[in-house]
Amino acid sequence: MRLWNKNQEKLFFDKSKNFATYEQLFYRTDDGRYVSYWPKGYSGAKSTLQARNSLIGNYTEKWVCDLLNFMLDDEELFVIQQAQIPAIGITHRSPADIVISKANKKVLMPDEVKLIFEVKMSLVWNWQYDETTGHVREIGDYRTHQGRPSFTRSDSILKAIGKCIDIRVSNVRASKIPLIVLGNAPLSNGFCKKADYLKTSGIIQGFWSLNPFPLNHGNTRKRSHKNGFIRMDNVDELNMTLNQLFKQELNFFSGMESPQRLGQLIEIANREKTYQEKGLKFLNLLKGS
Numbered sequence: 001m002r003l004w005n006k007n008q009e010k011l012f013f014d015k016s017k018n019f020a021t022y023e024q025l026f027y028r029t030d031d032g033r034y035v036s037y038w039p040k041g042y043s044g045a046k047s048t049l050q051a052r053n054s055l056i057g058n059y060t061e062k063w064v065c066d067l068l069n070f071m072l073d074d075e076e077l078f079v080i081q082q083a084q085i086p087a088i089g090i091t092h093r094s095p096a097d098i099v100i101s102k103a104n105k106k107v108l109m110p111d112e113v114k115l116i117f118e119v120k121m122s123l124v125w126n127w128q129y130d131e132t133t134g135h136v137r138e139i140g141d142y143r144t145h146q147g148r149p150s151f152t153r154s155d156s157i158l159k160a161i162g163k164c165i166d167i168r169v170s171n172v173r174a175s176k177i178p179l180i181v182l183g184n185a186p187l188s189n190g191f192c193k194k195a196d197y198l199k200t201s202g203i204i205q206g207f208w209s210l211n212p213f214p215l216n217h218g219n220t221r222k223r224s225h226k227n228g229f230i231r232m233d234n235v236d237e238l239n240m241t242l243n244q245l246f247k248q249e250l251n252f253f254s255g256m257e258s259p260q261r262l263g264q265l266i267e268i269a270n271r272e273k274t275y276q277e278k279g280l281k282f283l284n285l286l287k288g289s
Contacts, residue, residue: 037145060121089170150185184211195228
């Protein structure tokens with residue numbers, strides 16, 4: 001199985017024809033063309049497409065689930081779409097897009113969750129529908145249209161950040177669950193520093209793009225300075241990065257303490273024998289202070 005590419009978007013349109021009209025999938029320009037995004041330079045009348053967002057959202061989530069199921073070789077791990085984890089504030093009103101868990105069920109306990117994915121993927125290329133033939137063809141990458149796909153859309157990123165922060169601070173039981181935001185376009189320059197800060201502070205473990213070649217010509221950013229953003233170039237790289245994350249015993253901690261108080265906590269934790277025991281003692285002291 002391959003990562004995101006043009007063919008996946010064409011498949012989306014082919015499959016969507018079974019339950020959506022082309023008027024629900026494409027904008028109609030003043031000169032009668034049906035396009036998935038308004039082309040750059042187009043200044044005619046515009047409309048909005050309400051139905052397509054939910055369609056592409058469901059399609060990309062299902063695609064990610066299929067990809068993860070293809071990669072996972074652990075029979076004790078399960079990929080759950082639209083999971084609920086009530087203990088950390090993830091309910092039926094705002095479920096987790098995708099969860100890798102140790103239990104095959106929709107409603108989970110925090111200690112059953114290995115990883116939470118927030119999916120912010122969309123159509124990246126521009127497509128044109130031929131009303132006569134019923135065929136769809138690609139007419140340009142995201143530099144040629146007015147859309148802001150995936151990680152290039154600031155409000156989409158801010159929504160993902162807000163949801164992850166809400167999860168992270170909801171309950172101490174969320175402190176060990178990695179949070180990853182998945183996209184299929186490069187992260188904008190303005191958000192790379194934010195992604196690095198969110199990673200180093202432990203709030204979000206990464207923004208990962210699953211689209212190796214979002215441009216028809218030229219290259220895009222591979223990673224940010226501190227790996228808050230990474231573009232995955234193949235399934236093997238994604239699998240390796242995922243396994244590295246699984247092997248780490250992560251703990252989120254935060255707080256505002258004086259240097260004197262921190263010194264006292266460190267001194268107490270240092271009485272433990274091993275580095276792991278010292279680290280756990282310090283975290284417990286910090287959470288209880």
